[in-house]
Amino acid sequence: MPDGFSCTRELTGPLATYQEQLGGKLVYDSSQLPAIKALDSLFLQLCEQHANPAEPIKGLYLWGDVGRGKTFLMDLFYHCLPQEGKLRLHFHHFMARIHKALEAHSGQQDPLVIIAKELASECRILCFDEFFVSDIGDAMLLAGLFDCLFKQGVVLVATSNIPIQRLYENGLARHKFLPCIALLQRHTHSLHLDGEQDHRLHLLHTDPHETRIKPRSKYVGISGELDFSTIFTELTKNTPATVIRENSINICHRDIPVIRATDIHSEDSLVWFDFYALCEGPRSQLDYMEIAASFNTVMLSGVPQLGGQVRGWIKARGTEDGIGDNQAASTGERIVSYAVDDDMVRRFISLIDELYEQKASLYLTCDVPLAELYLEGALIFEFRRTYSRLIEMSQYQDPLSSR
Known part of the structure; x- marks a missing residue:
């Protein structure tokens, strides 16, 4: 003790x-x-x-x-x-x-x-x-x-x-x-x-004809029509041009492409990623931890509709995980089921977890309304937490209205 x-x-x-x-x-x-x-x-x-x-x-x-x-x-x-x-x-x-x-x-x-x-x-x-x-x-x-x-x-x-x-x-x-x-x-x-209330949704009042979310939290702005160039310029208007880069940043000793970014750990630090640069490649939880710790605000553009039909895939060889007789046990092949984009989805879930945990601000643009972002795949259970957190993090007003 x-x-x-x-x-x-x-x-x-x-x-x-x-x-x-x-x-x-x-x-x-x-x-x-x-x-x-x-x-x-x-x-x-x-x-x-x-x-x-x-x-x-x-x-x-x-x-x-x-x-x-x-x-x-x-x-x-x-x-x-x-x-x-x-x-x-x-x-x-x-x-x-x-x-x-x-x-x-x-x-x-x-x-x-x-x-x-x-x-x-x-x-x-x-x-x-x-x-x-x-x-x-x-x-x-x-x-x-x-x-x-x-x-x-x-x-x-x-x-x-x-x-x-x-x-x-x-x-x-x-x-x-x-x-x-x-x-x-x-x-x-x-x-x-075992209650039936989702407390993240209590203060929301949504219009069924509105594609944006009317929320309660200060952390995030979500819309399909945010002008990221304007937002980035406004958020960095007091930042010297010499500290803004348009190529890559080094995270966990690896370069990750960015659209724009300020210096890491600077006051009002800001980074703008394309979704595929951040979630398609070989990224780990440690990458997202460092990003959330290094930047006050993260902008993520071009999030597609995720998921798809679940299929069976041969993932690895070996019988140590106790697969059944009808799952290729005779050949030692391990079969798992997931959608083709689920690796990206798992990384996206990890990213949102870290931004939420470390209370970073998030701007997000999606190809579809948030409620339609992930409707089919092997990670439906896990994505429910992500959707709930994005709802909590969102704010309806113009992201520049308070500036």
């Missing part, structure tokens, strides 16, 4: 904080009550454990559909805790940190134990958002990492769109991930937010 961690009853707990916010912007949702009460109970257990460190505590795994308030509730709990001894990260950022730490401890015996002890010295409570495992490298690490973290007494609070038992559901070599599922089930209480 970090030396500075001290959770006391003098602090206002999550339930009281939640109740104080009702009647303002917070919309009452009875389906959230079990979750906020569970978080409040966890908060009180942590206060009591400060006096009795030997008492073990189970964390919480909050899961449910998009917009049900999982992140809001977890963050409310997080901000009620004392400043010391807590860590809150998006799951992708958490895994990026773990991979970086593994590089730093390369060659040492039991590096996961070292990393877990380092994390435990930093935080008593580990919160991460959007727990969703799709990478086999991450899947192989997590069981050993969580085992070490739980042995160090770290308490986990996580959010996800899916229940614990469905994590990495169709992943390669999933049987090697099952110990991680068992650990999560043993060390967290799983709680389903």
